[in-house]
Amino acid sequence: GSMALVLFAVTGCEHSVATWLPTYGERVGRVRLQTSALMSSAYWGAICAGRFVWAAVSHMVSSGWLVLALDASTMLVSSVFFMLFAIFSRSAAARGALIHTWPLWVGVIMMALGFASSLPCAITLPAEAGVEITPPRLLAMNLAGSAGEMLVPYLMGAAFERGWDGAFGTTLALLQFVVLGATGIARHAAAA
Numbered sequence: 001g002s003m004a005l006v007l008f009a010v011t012g013c014e015h016s017v018a019t020w021l022p023t024y025g026e027r028v029g030r031v032r033l034q035t036s037a038l039m040s041s042a043y044w045g046a047i048c049a050g051r052f053v054w055a056a057v058s059h060m061v062s063s064g065w066l067v068l069a070l071d072a073s074t075m076l077v078s079s080v081f082f083m084l085f086a087i088f089s090r091s092a093a094a095r096g097a098l099i100h101t102w103p104l105w106v107g108v109i110m111m112a113l114g115f116a117s118s119l120p121c122a123i124t125l126p127a128e129a130g131v132e133i134t135p136p137r138l139l140a141m142n143l144a145g146s147a148g149e150m151l152v153p154y155l156m157g158a159a160f161e162r163g164w165d166g167a168f169g170t171t172l173a174l175l176q177f178v179v180l181g182a183t184g185i186a187r188h189a190a191a192a
Helices: 002-029 033-060 065-095 102-128 135-161 167-191
Strands: none
Touching (some): 002 065, 002 102, 002 135, 002 167, 033 102, 065 102, 102 167
16 A cells, blocks of 8 residues: 555656646746757656666665665655745846756756656565565556556646646655655554
8 A cells, every 4th residue: 555655656746747847947937948848858868767777776776665765855855956946936037137947957857866766666665575466456556656647747737727836846745755654654564
C-alpha cells in the first residue's frame, strides 16, 4: 500500500511537470515557448539518462530505501526552486528587471533526476521488504501509478484554470512529503 501511494505521488508529479511546465513558465515568468520546449526536452532527457545510470549502478546498491528517500528529498528541493522562480519573477517584474530562468532550469533538472530512480525503487522495494508480489498487489501498484499520472495533472490544470499558479510548486512539494512519509512507514513496517 505504501509503495502504491509512492507511485501515485511520483508519477503524478512526473506528468504534472511534463504537462504544465510551459504554462507555469509562461504565466509566472513570461518564459518564451522556445525556452519551454528546450526545458521539456531537457527534462525528459534527464529522466532517460538518470534511468540508464540507475540501471547501470542499481546492482551496487544494497537497499533501495535510502535511494527512494534521497529521490523524494531531491524532488522536494526541486519544488522549492519552482517556488523561488515564482518569487524571483514577481520581484523582477515589479522592478521592470529581466526575469532569469535559472531557478526553473535547476528545478526541472533536479526533479527529473529524482524521478529517474524513484519509480524503479518503488516497484522493487516490496520484494526487498519480504512482501510477495502477487498479481493483485502489482495491479494495485500499477493502478495507483496510473491514477497519479492522470489525476494530479488534471487537478493542476484545474488550479491553473482558476489562476492558482502557486499550486504548481506547492503541490509538487506536498506530494514529496507523501513519498517521504509512505517510505518511512513502509521502512518501519519492513524492519519490524
